[in-house]
Amino acid sequence: MTTLHLPLDRSSGIPIHRQIYEGFRRAILDGLLRPGQRVPSTRALAEELDVSRLPVLTAYEQLLHEGYLEGRIGSGTFVSAAVPDDLLRPPVPPDAAAPLSRVRRTSHPPPPVRDEGGLGPFRMSLPALDQFPHAAWARLVARHAHALTHAEMAYGDPAGLVPLRLAIAEHLRTTRAVRCEAEQVLIVSGSQAALRLAATVLLGRGDRVAVEEPGSPLARAALGAGGAEVVPVPVDEEGMSVASLRRRDGRVRAAYVTPSHQYPLGTSMTAARRFALLDWADRRGAWLLEDDYDSEYRYVSRPLGALQGMDAHDRVIYIGTFSKVVFPAVRVGYLVVPPSLWQRFVDAREAFDLFSPTLYQLSLAEFLREGHFARHLRRMRGVYMARRDALLTGLARHCRDQLAVHNADAGLHVAVLLSDGLDDGDVVRRMAGRGLTATALSTCYAGAARRSGLLLGFGGSTERRLLEATRVLAEVLGD
């Protein structure tokens, strides 16, 4: 525990040890200090309050004696785990607040602590965490943590660390046919942050941004957060319908697309559609936001190059992430920004959150430079292919009559369609009751859902678990 808010009133005539005792007692009863929480040592508290140790010792002795605190030999003093519940009062209104109170109280119940760790089979957007080269990664992070220079501990470049930007540019040119130099690569905290940043730079209040329908709800949220109007444009088997886009493109300043692997349906945008989209953007002076969120994994043919690489007019802002190829909690993503927009993006990024954590940038740069990244990617293609095949085998074996696989060519999830009349939200709820973490296709529609289906992530589960999960899914669908 660091600083404790415990104001003392030296002019009150109340002895200091009494004020300390009262302050602790009330903080414990009001729930500001919680059972099991460590409290400062008597020496540290005396120093912090600028009093001698004696009144602190006296107060602690009484709190220990009365059972508010408990000492654990060798490990310090803690709020007693056994403070009787009936002593613990609900929060009091602010005007009656005790000296230790430092939170604003409202009549709202506290929000539940969200556990996003539902790692059940079919969880979307989850890579194979069990296959990640932890030892190599830990070595790199530790090495950099030990060797951090003062410059690396200070404020960093808002555009990101140069060695990481160089490594990303090389990777993108080589594997994704992105036309870029490191000078165009802007490091941010994941692709969600990239979208939010792009919205800030490109969209004003009242501007419109076209998004794929169905599409990513998170992308819609990021793009609309600054007051832009999000306009859903249907996706057909070739990708976003440019004809529909043209019909509603008044005030459309940008279009968000996932050309390599449409989120969520899984199709990849045809070359003809890509050229039509680029032509639309060029004629309108609009921007294309290409979210290349999991293009590294493709199972049926060679990965397609990025839309950005086909763009002769610098209308594409390319967005990528390490969430699927390293792990989501690393929170590093990047944009490739056309030179004409570069300064506006960097300025907005700096205004937004300055820069990304240097330690992870250093570690990632070396992860790429030393070849761990390329090795991991190569190995994971095989792992994911096997997982995808296990899922498809299980679906064919157990669920053939209840659903149809829509697309399983790429990425870390399979989109399946349910027969009409089945409410996918209800199916997902019932699946959750059996430990399965699927996503309903209907959640991806901004308007009325045109199809009922399930998005089944396979990246994060072993083949055995996936096979078993399809058996359980068949039971849920059969109920």
Ligand SMILES: Cc1ncc(COP(=O)(O)O)c(C=O)c1O
């Ligand atoms: C369409 C899409 N883009 C990108 C991401 C990755 O986001 P981030 O890079 O912020 O982790 C996800 C993950 O859920 C996604 O569904």
